[in-house]
Amino acid sequence: MLFCAPWRKPQAESRSLSEIYKPPDGRLTKDVLLGEGGTGEVYKGRHHRRGVVAVKIANISRDEESVMRELKFLQQFGGHKNIASYYGAYYRAPLTECSSEHLEIVLEYCGGGSLHTLISRTNGQSLKETWIGYVCKEVLKGLHHIHKNRAVHRDIKSLNIMLTETAKVKTIDFGNSWDLDPQTGLCHEADGTAHWMAPEAIRQKGQRLAYDTKCDIWSLGITAIEMAEGKPPYADEYPVEHLIREAQPPRLQSNNWSQHFVSFLESCLKKDPSERGSAEELLQHPFVTQLPPKKIIRAEIENHLRTLQNRPAKKGLKGVALWSLKQLWRACTQTSAEEEAALQMALEGFSC
Numbered sequence: 491m492l493f494c495a496p497w498r499k500p501q502a503e504s505r506s507l508s509e510i511y512k513p514p515d516g517r518l519t520k521d522v523l524l525g526e527g528g529t530g531e532v533y534k535g536r537h538h539r540r541g542v543v544a545v546k547i548a549n550i551s552r553d554e555e556s557v558m559r560e561l562k563f564l565q566q567f568g569g570h571k572n573i574a575s576y577y578g579a580y581y582r583a584p585l586t587e588c589s590s591e592h593l594e595i596v597l598e599y600c601g602g603g604s605l606h607t608l609i610s611r612t613n614g615q616s617l618k619e620t621w622i623g624y625v626c627k628e629v630l631k632g633l634h635h636i637h638k639n640r641a642v643h644r645d646i647k648s649l650n651i652m653l654t655e656t657a658k659v660k661t662i663d664f665g666n667s668w669d670l671d672p673q674t675g676l677c678h679e680a681d682g683t684a685h686w687m688a689p690e691a692i693r694q695k696g697q698r699l700a701y702d703t704k705c706d707i708w709s710l711g712i713t714a715i716e717m718a719e720g721k722p723p724y725a726d727e728y729p730v731e732h733l734i735r736e737a738q739p740p741r742l743q744s745n746n747w748s749q750h751f752v753s754f755l756e757s758c759l760k761k762d763p764s765e766r767g768s769a770e771e772l773l774q775h776p777f778v779t780q781l782p783p784k785k786i787i788r789a790e791i792e793n794h795l796r797t798l799q800n801r802p803a804k805k806g807l808k809g810v811a812l813w814s815l816k817q818l819w820r821a822c823t824q825t826s827a828e829e830e831a832a833l834q835m836a837l838e839g840f841s842c
């Protein structure tokens with residue numbers, strides 16, 4: 491019996507990848523490295539028609555099937571406004587006999603960085619509750635679209651949620667995504683990142699897995715805790731799988747969060763997936779329906795992203811001290827408005 495429909499190369503596409511995807515031939519240039527994952531590196535680049543883009547370099551010699559599966563999901567879902575757009579892919583032949591074939595996947599550039607970076611570079615590693623509500627709402631919209639089409643993302647976490655420079659929220663990385671079985675609506679393959687994985691998606695010895703779209707909702711709940719507390723529950727525990735399966739669902743540590751937030755999390759983190767809210771249901775939850783106007787929240791986040799961009803990345807105390815001294819020196823040589831801004835940044839540098 492077929493459960494998770496495995497990806498198969500369509501009949502019409504039994505041609506070689508070099509025939510399906512053309513070489514870039516000067517249409518695509520790569521610039522700075524944006525990030526690195528299991529699939530390969532992601533660069534900021536320039537496409538002759540799209541302008542600034544992100545370029546994901548996927549090694550097809552290593553795992554062609556998973557790259558092609560990711561491409562399929564990008565093509566299918568990249569049109570949604572909460573999913574990074576897919577613009578196309580180019581083929582790169584191996585440079586030598588021993589090197590690998592690559593696909594250069596061209597994506598919408600998310601210039602605000604990952605949600606993970608936003609959390610880790612914010613003082614106290616805790617985001618404002620309205621920002622958490624806004625991010626959850628935008629991710630839920632993307633998930634609703636994916637789930638409606640009978641697929642699961644299976645790797646929702648702060649590293650796979652990106653922000654544009656204007657604080658729009660975009661889900662990335664469909665490398666773990668999977669189509670649900672058309673008959674049962676279930677998936678039986680174990681995959682995901684341990685701390686964010688739903689209890690039912692964790693394989694136990696001798697047990698057959700069976701889970702559905704609700705696994706993404708659990709991962710979103712864990713991501714909401716990450717936004718509030720800077721890390722997922724049991725962050726320092728390895729392995730964590732037995733805790734996720736056996737312990738009570740995680741809760742927020744502080745009592746300072748609103749009842750709406752607490753209740754939203756309870757709906758995301760029900761251990762029994764049939765009691766967990768769906769994306770569609772959670773989009774009606776007051777935690778995300780009673781937010782201040784989106785344009786206000788986006789302006790706040792956009793402003794914060796700009797401040798972070800002007801601040802050095804964490805380089806240890808010495809790096810921060812040196813940078814802050816430079817800012818102080820600049821403050822002494824500038825006009826009063828610039829002086830105040832530079833002083834503010836210098837002080838923030840010491841606390842970041």
Ligand SMILES: Nc1ncnc2c1ncn2[C@@H]1O[C@H](COP(=O)(O)OP(=O)(O)OP(=O)(O)O)[C@@H](O)[C@H]1O
Binds near residue numbers: 526527529530600
């Ligand atoms: N569209 C984008 N715009 C800007 N940066 C991006 C974009 N896509 C990816 N990145 C950066 O590259 C990193 C790796 O991307 P991605 O998660 O897609 O790679 P991966 O190899 O599939 O990772 P994983 O090992 O989690 O499967 C991201 O965390 C992010 O920092």
